[in-house]
Amino acid sequence: MTLLEKPALNSCCTVAAVLLTLALSAPGSIAQARDRQEIGPLPEKAPPSAALVEMGRRLFFDVRVSGDGAISCATCHDPGQGFTRQLDKERQPMALSDAYPGTRHFRNAPTLINVAHKADFSDAGWGWDGHMGANLNDVIRDQITETMMMNMDMRLMHERMKQDPVYVQMCQENFNGECSSGKGRKALDAFMQTLVSKDVPFxxxxxxxxxxxxxxxxxxxxxxxxxxxxxxxxxxxxxxxxxxxxxxxxxxxxxxxxxxxxxxxxxxxxxxxxxxxxxxxxxxxxxxxxxxxxxxxxxxxxxxxxxxxxxxxxxxxxxxxxxxxxxxxxxxxxxxxxxxxxxxxxxxxxxxxxxALSSPEAPTVEKVEIPLEYEPIDNWLEVRN
Ligand code: HEC
Ligand code: HEC
Known part of the structure; x- marks a missing residue:
């Protein structure tokens, strides 16, 4: 860079800074902008209890969490595909997510890796546009109950958990009590707290x-x-x-x-x-x-x-x-x-x-195999990967 270029660069940046200040002080539609933070490693967080994570992992792969017993969280947030869904049944790229059988979604399924950290760095809410709620527990509840997502009634979820001896034992171990859909949501939250990638080359x-x-x-x-x-x-x-x-x-x-x-x-x-x-x-x-x-x-x-x-x-x-x-x-x-x-x-x-902000191999978790006594209906979401 020549010496002459430097003042020119400075004056450009002063204008940019003034414009930025104006933009921030204008009557904005969004919450006050945070101070810009340096890029760097993610903060440490206390890990949730291993037994609760185990319960959440099972629910994550359990198709009985959806109304018709055909899809699980892992159907759209596939641990084998970066916790998103990139390929359909025919292994064709999928730009937009599917949804509850009989309907389809209008957004790409986002990854769940590092969602545990999202709330620390954003007030704008969940989902691509923040419409999915203010905290992770709300998001989980909505994903389960929304008609176009898993179309599940929380009372039915409660019943289904109570009828499975594995969940009965897990609820006893983690909560010292009977299963409930709320406990199921806590377990799913705990499981997602563990989907963290913080050791990439960067x-x-x-x-x-x-x-x-x-x-x-x-x-x-x-x-x-x-x-x-x-x-x-x-x-x-x-x-x-x-x-x-x-x-x-x-x-x-x-x-x-x-x-x-x-x-x-x-x-x-x-x-x-x-x-x-x-x-x-x-x-x-x-x-x-x-x-x-x-x-x-x-x-x-x-x-x-x-x-x-x-x-x-x-x-x-x-x-x-x-x-x-x-x-x-x-x-x-x-x-x-x-x-x-x-x-x-x-x-x-x-x-x-x-x-360099990604691991050499995509982070994943081991699938939980849950034997079912019924054959889920066939639909365009490939249920078993
Ligand atoms: C049928 C597909 C499908 C299923 C099943 C599904 N999701 Fe999602 N999920 C999506 C899509 C699509 C979005 C993004 C929606 C948007 O932004 O409008 C999303 C968004 C999310 C987000 C927000 C991520 C972010 O960065 O803000 C979380 C968390 C999440 N899902 C968790 C779950 C959990 C937990 C389950 C199971 C209880 C589940 N999802 C089941 C498709 C699905
Ligand atoms: C004005 C703010 C802004 C700037 C500057 C910006 N981005 Fe983005 N970036 C976004 C937003 C917002 C999205 C999501 C847009 C959408 O989904 O429609 C995004 C999406 C992305 C994605 C896709 C992530 C995903 O999971 O789908 C990548 C990769 C990306 N940006 C890289 C970059 C790089 C590299 C630069 C610099 C050349 C850059 N961005 C500059 C705001 C920005």
């Missing part, structure tokens, strides 16, 4: 030379740190990056009907006419938030393709190319996004850094 300080150059770009001229900040690589805030719509949501009636139901349940104005994913608007009802999604973590993303709320990008290379183009087309697009002057090798460095 945490170990073993970045390759290429990834180290990528880190400098990430924190510097690529500007990723503007939103993917802190140990969770997320500021926990909604932003509009202009990801193109996945038209399947509007062309597949089974997806569209699910989308409409969620809009209606959340009191979104004119729920019947939206032909785009409204994102955080669902929560805030502020038109400036249409198309905003909460910054996702970048940890373990090497194992969770496809990307974005609607699975529109297949590879990390595609995601980086999207940012190089300045994001997508929308108004208002996040002010942080500008076309980036990154050549091919710099783009590869950025990808190498993002990959």
């Amino acid at each position: 945490d170990q300080g073993t970045l390759s030379g290429e990834a180290e150059l990528g880190r400098i770009l990430f924190e510097g001229k690529a500007g990723c740190i503007g939103c993917h900040s802190g140990p969770y690589f997320s500021d926990g805030e909604p932003h509009n990056t202009g990801v193109p719509e996945n038209l399947d949501v509007f062309q597949d009636p089974l997806r569209h009907v699910t989308y409409r139901a969620v809009l209606t349940n959340h009191g979104v104005p004119k729920a019947d006419i939206w032909r785009r994913d409204v994102g955080y608007f669902l929560v805030s009802k502020d038109y400036r938030d249409v198309g905003s999604f909460i910054t996702p973590t970048l940890r373990e993303t090497a194992h969770t393709a496809p990307y974005m709320h609607n699975g529109m990008f297949q590879t990390l290379e595609e995601v980086v190319a999207f940012y190089v183009a300045g994001g997508g087309h929308d108004d208002p697009l996040a002010t942080e996004l500008q076309p980036l002057d990154l050549d091919r090798s710099e783009q590869a460095q950025l990808v190498a850094f993002v990959r």
Whole structure:
């Protein structure tokens, strides 16, 4: 860099800083922005009791937690696929999740790795747009009871647990009492507390030379740190990056009907006419938030393709190319996004850094085999992987 370039850079950044201050002090639709945190290792947390985790692991794989006894949490958050669902029964890529048999979902199934840390770094709520509730227990309850998810009545869950001697014994051991659906939710929560990845090359300080150059770009001229900040690589805030719509949501009636139901349940104005994913608007009802999604973590993303709320990008290379183009087309697009002057090798460095936030092998857990006395109905969700 020449000496002449330096003041120019400074003046650009002063303007950017002023704009940023204005943006933050404007009557915002979202909670006060947190101070930007340094990227770094995830904090230590006290592990939940092993016996409770074991109970949660069993429930996680148990199809009897769903109304018709056909799907479990693991159907959509498959431990063999980065705790998301990337491939359908025919091993074809799946951008959008399926849902309760007979319906389909309009969002990509997010990973559950590190969800235990999400609440520490975000006030915006759960799910891609924060509409899924304020705490993990609410999310678990909703996933179980929502008609389009597992369509289960909590009283029935209670009964089914009481009829299985394994759960009866587990409830006795963990709670010194009878099973209940609430105890089941506590166990699922405990299980998810253990799905933590905090020992990736970045945490170990073993970045390759290429990834180290990528880190400098990430924190510097690529500007990723503007939103993917802190140990969770997320500021926990909604932003509009202009990801193109996945038209399947509007062309597949089974997806569209699910989308409409969620809009209606959340009191979104004119729920019947939206032909785009409204994102955080669902929560805030502020038109400036249409198309905003909460910054996702970048940890373990090497194992969770496809990307974005609607699975529109297949590879990390595609995601980086999207940012190089300045994001997508929308108004208002996040002010942080500008076309980036990154050549091919710099783009590869950025990808190498993002990959260094993932374990070499996808984290997984061992499946619990639960013998069933019935054959679950056949549907497009492959029940047994
Ligand atoms: C039929 C598929 C399906 C099933 C079954 C399912 N999920 Fe999900 N899950 C999803 C989808 C899709 C989303 C994202 C929804 C959105 O953002 O609109 C999600 C979101 C979540 C989130 C929020 C993650 C985040 O980063 O905010 C958690 C936690 C979660 N699920 C846990 C569970 C648990 C626990 C179960 C079992 C009790 C379960 N899910 C069952 C599809 C499923
Ligand atoms: C303006 C804030 C912002 C900036 C700057 C930003 N991101 Fe993002 N990023 C997001 C949001 C929001 C999403 C989710 C968008 C969606 O789902 O529609 C996302 C999604 C991603 C994903 C997909 C994660 C997943 O699980 O699907 C990757 C990878 C990613 N960003 C990497 C980067 C990189 C690399 C940079 C720098 C070149 C960057 N981001 C800059 C806000 C930002």
